[in-house]
Amino acid sequence: MAARPTPRRDRLVDTALRLFAIEGFHGTGIDRILAESGVSKMTLYKHFPSKDDLILAALRRRDESYRAWLETEVAARIETGEHPLVAYVHAIQTWCDRPQFNGCTFINAAGEFGDPKHPVHRAAGEHKQAMLAFVEQLARDASCNHPQEIALQTRLLCDGATVMKQAIRSDRGFEAAAEAVKRLANIS
Amino acid sequence: MAARPTPRRDRLVDTALRLFAIEGFHGTGIDRILAESGVSKMTLYKHFPSKDDLILAALRRRDESYRAWLETEVAARIETGEHPLVAYVHAIQTWCDRPQFNGCTFINAAGEFGDPKHPVHRAAGEHKQAMLAFVEQLARDASCNHPQEIALQTRLLCDGATVMKQAIRSDRGFEAAAEAVKRLANIS
DNA sequence: TCCAAAGCATACCGATCTGTCTACTTTTGA
DNA sequence: TCAAAAGTAGACAGATCGGTATGCTTTGGA
Known part of the structure; x- marks a missing residue:
């Protein structure tokens, strides 16, 4: 009935x-x-038992495609000599320049589904956890001094800059975030 | 008909x-x-022409009460010797410890009303602008070196920590944010 | 070739949505 | 005292919500 792959x-x-x-x-x-x-x-309900399941599938897809894109983008930037953490900030900035951009899908999801036990809210939390782990790995690869703390701070700055971009459509947040990361990680 | 003050x-x-x-x-x-x-x-519709107007009124109230609370809280913390920017971070952290907390109301609003021209989205943007102006004043009062940039970075860190608190219910974000602010502003 | 899977349109369900209307009651201030 | 203002209940409207049922058509692979 409900096949997994599909057109x-x-x-x-x-x-x-x-x-x-x-x-x-x-x-x-x-x-x-x-x-x-x-x-x-009918086709929709053959693939998804309910709207919530469609939402969860959408978040899963976003998580996967976003992560794949991000890894490629960050790797390419590191290749050109950018520091991994700065490359991460710039990658996020690039992502947020898409015309249909309206903030982080997962932050928005957590906002609409406030109950921490709701599957959608949990999915948002898991995505944020995974992002943090990704940046922690970048910080370790770059031999940062306190990789866990600098990774967390980089994540905070990026979420903040994403929110700023969403709310007032300004890139100033990302520029300030990149500068902050450089100072916090003693870069250049 | 639609009186302004009310019970x-x-x-x-x-x-x-x-x-x-x-x-x-x-x-x-x-x-x-x-x-x-x-x-x-009928009473509702006597006060508010539509649901959107109720939403806007709610955001206005939140903006006002939040700002009043924040100014008092930050002033009290400065009184005890905390650096103004650190006092700001800790104040936000305290705010986010309320049991009914589910992220920043304005970020959530911008997420649900994605059209930048929608009044609700604009209200969210204006709130963020006002918050930035508030922190910039704090930075100037504290005689920071680059008040505008450090204020912006402080704001990014706080929005990031707020999101983290919302998504995974952890205070680690605020702790890391406070440390970052101290380093960026050369405090202690 | 032929069958099963997949997709289609369409009508329908009960619930809920925002918003309106009428008619009655309470409060309050000059 | 008494009239205006504010509040009440409850029915109602039309649209839309998520989700289901029926029955027909297309398509792809053995």
Whole structure:
């Protein structure tokens, strides 16, 4: 019945992800997703038992594709001589320059699903944990002095800059974040 | 008709604010707000032309009460000898320790109302701007070297720590943020 | 070739959504 | 005292919500 790989399933998830960013999770109706993806309602419910499952699938997809993109982007920047942590900040900044950008999908998800036990809220938390682990590895690779603390601070600065970009559409946050990371990690 | 000051109006706004934090703005129905505040529907619509207006009023109230609380809290901490910027970080941390806390109301609002021209999104942006101005003044009062940049970095760290507290319920973010601020501003 | 899986349209369900209307009651201040 | 202001309950409207049921068409692989 509900096959795992698929063609239309992808369209559903992609469309949902796009609409969720603009209108929010609760603000986006199933019918809207169906209309814009050109998929029938029965097909949706053949792949996902409920809307919440579609949301979870969308978050999972976002997590995977984002992480894949990020690793490539950061690696490419390190290749050109950028310090790994600075490369990370610049990569996030690049990500946030997408036209449809409206903040971090996971922060938005945690905001709409406030109950810490709700699967969507947990998914957001797990993503943030994974991001922190990723940056910690970067800090260790770069032989930073206190990799765990500098990684955490880098993460805070990036989430803050992402929020600033979302709220007032300014890149000043990322510029200040990059400078802060350089000072905190004794770079250049 | 729609008087400005009021008794029941306050209950409506307070209840809405509490529910919005848990269920989100779109996820919270008018009827739920009415039931929990014990106010009739007609009274609501006598005070607010629409739900969006109630949301805007709630954000306005949050902005005002939060700012009043913050100024008092920061002043009290400065009184005890804390550096103004560190006092700010600790004040935010205290704010985020409220049991009903679910992230920054304005970040959540911007997430649900993605259109930058939407009044709710704008209100979120204006709040963030005002917060930045507040911290810039603190930095100037403390005779920091580059008050504008250090203020911005402090703001990024605090928003990042707020997000971390929301997503994984950890205070580690605030501790790391306070340390970062001390280093960036050459404190102690 | 042919069958099963996948996808389709469409109507429908009950619940809930924001918002309106009418008509009655309480409060309050000049 | 008495009239205006504020509040009440409750029915109602039309739209939309998430989700289900039925029955038809397309498609792909053995």
